[in-house]
Amino acid sequence: MTVERGVDWGRPGALPPGGVVARSDGEARAIVERARRASAPIPTIGLVGGDLCRTLGGSGDEARLRSPDAVTVTCDLGSVLVDGRLHWFVAHLIARRSWWRGRAIAVMNAQWLGEWDLGPRAHPGDGLLDRTDGTLPLGDRLTARRRVRTGTHLPHPALHTARRAAEQFDLDPPLDVWLDGERVARRVRELSVRVEPEALTVVI
Numbered sequence: 001m002t003v004e005r006g007v008d009w010g011r012p013g014a015l016p017p018g019g020v021v022a023r024s025d026g027e028a029r030a031i032v033e034r035a036r037r038a039s040a041p042i043p044t045i046g047l048v049g050g051d052l053c054r055t056l057g058g059s060g061d062e063a064r065l066r067s068p069d070a071v072t073v074t075c076d077l078g079s080v081l082v083d084g085r086l087h088w089f090v091a092h093l094i095a096r097r098s099w100w101r102g103r104a105i106a107v108m109n110a111q112w113l114g115e116w117d118l119g120p121r122a123h124p125g126d127g128l129l130d131r132t133d134g135t136l137p138l139g140d141r142l143t144a145r146r147r148v149r150t151g152t153h154l155p156h157p158a159l160h161t162a163r164r165a166a167e168q169f170d171l172d173p174p175l176d177v178w179l180d181g182e183r184v185a186r187r188v189r190e191l192s193v194r195v196e197p198e199a200l201t202v203v204i
Contacts, residue, residue: 009073009074009125010071010072010073010074010204011071011072012068012070012071012072013070013071013072013203014065014066014067014068014070014072014203015044015046015065015066015070015203016044018043018044019043019044019045019046019065019203020043020044020045020046021045021046021048021062021065022045022046022047022048022049022050023048023049023050024049024050024180024181025050025051025052025089025090025091025092025110025180025181026050026180026181026182027050028045028047028050028052028090028091028180028202029088029089029090029179029180029182031043031045032077032088032090032200033087033088036088042077042199042200042201044072044201044202044203045200045201045202045203046062046065046202046203046204047202047203047204048060048061048062048065050090050091050180051091051092051110051111051112051113051114051180052075052090052091052109052110052124052202053204054110054111054112055091055110055111055112055122055124056073056075056124056202056204057204058204059204064204065203065204070203070204071203071204072201072202072203073125073201073202073203073204074125074198074200074201075090075109075124075125075198075199075200075201075202076109076124076125076126076127076128076129076195076196076197076198076199076200077089077090077109077195077196077199077200078090078092078093078107078109078129078193078194078195078196079193079194079195079196080093080107080177080179080191080192080193080194081190081191081192081193082177082184082185082188082190082191083185083188083189083190084190085185087179087184088179088196089109089179089180090109090110090180090200091108091109091110091112091113091180091181092106092107092108092109092110092113092118092119092179092180093105093106093107093177093178093179093191093193094106094107094113094177094178095169095171095175095176095177095178095188095191096175096176096178097173097175097176099145100138101138102135102173102175103133103134103135103171103173103175104133104134104135104136104175105131105132105133105169105175105191106118106119106131106132106133107129107130107131107167107193108122108129108130108131108132109122109124109129109130109195110122110124111123111151115149116148116149117148117149117150117151118132118148118151119132120151121163125198126163127165127195127197127198128163128164128165128195129163129164129165129167129193129194129195130161130162130163131161131162131163131164131167131193132159132160132161133159133160133161133169134156134158134159134160135158136156136158136159137158165194165195165197166192166193166194166195167192167193167194168190168191168192168193169190169191169192169193170189170190171188171189171190171191172189174186174187174188174189175187175188176188177191
């Protein structure tokens with residue numbers, strides 16, 4: 001069952017036998033990718049770092065994951081066809097050539113990208129992905145870079161936002177694509193993104 005932002009969800013529960021610990025979004029994504037490419041169930045992932053962990057209020061304490069204080073949460077997962085090749089992401093997709101010029105796209109399952117509150121409305125359990133897409137003039141980029149730490153870079157007339165379960169992007173000119181902080185492809189022309197609701201179980 002998907003939930004609304006601001007509503008508590010999750011249940012008491014420690015990392016089960018067979019669970020795997022991830023110290024970053026990239027590590028969590030690698031666990032997901034290995035399972036999906038092997039047509040195997042995704043194991044429960046204990047989060048001790050990364051932007052999804054921060055969004056969920058994780059403490060970063062690995063010992064907590066196996067203690068009575070641990071909380072188990074069912075989250076959404078992002079999937080994307082990158083020029084026809086299927087990938088997954090747990091926290092965010094970024095498509096850009098540079099943060100300083102040209103078009104940039106952020107598709108957020110988590111709220112944070114490092115110290116940037118890039119998805120202030122994003123919620124990893126609402127069955128939607130938060131998208132921001134646009135091309136800012138250089139002066140506006142400088143202002144946005146200052147404001148993005150607090151999520152106040154939005155709204156902006158040059159940035160188009162939406163909350164959707166699926167979306168297509170035609171990229172002209174082509175952009176490079178990062179998933180959970182790792183560049184997975186260069187000069188991509190087509191993206192097809194969708195959310196997989198309640199596809200990921202994590203422990204914080």
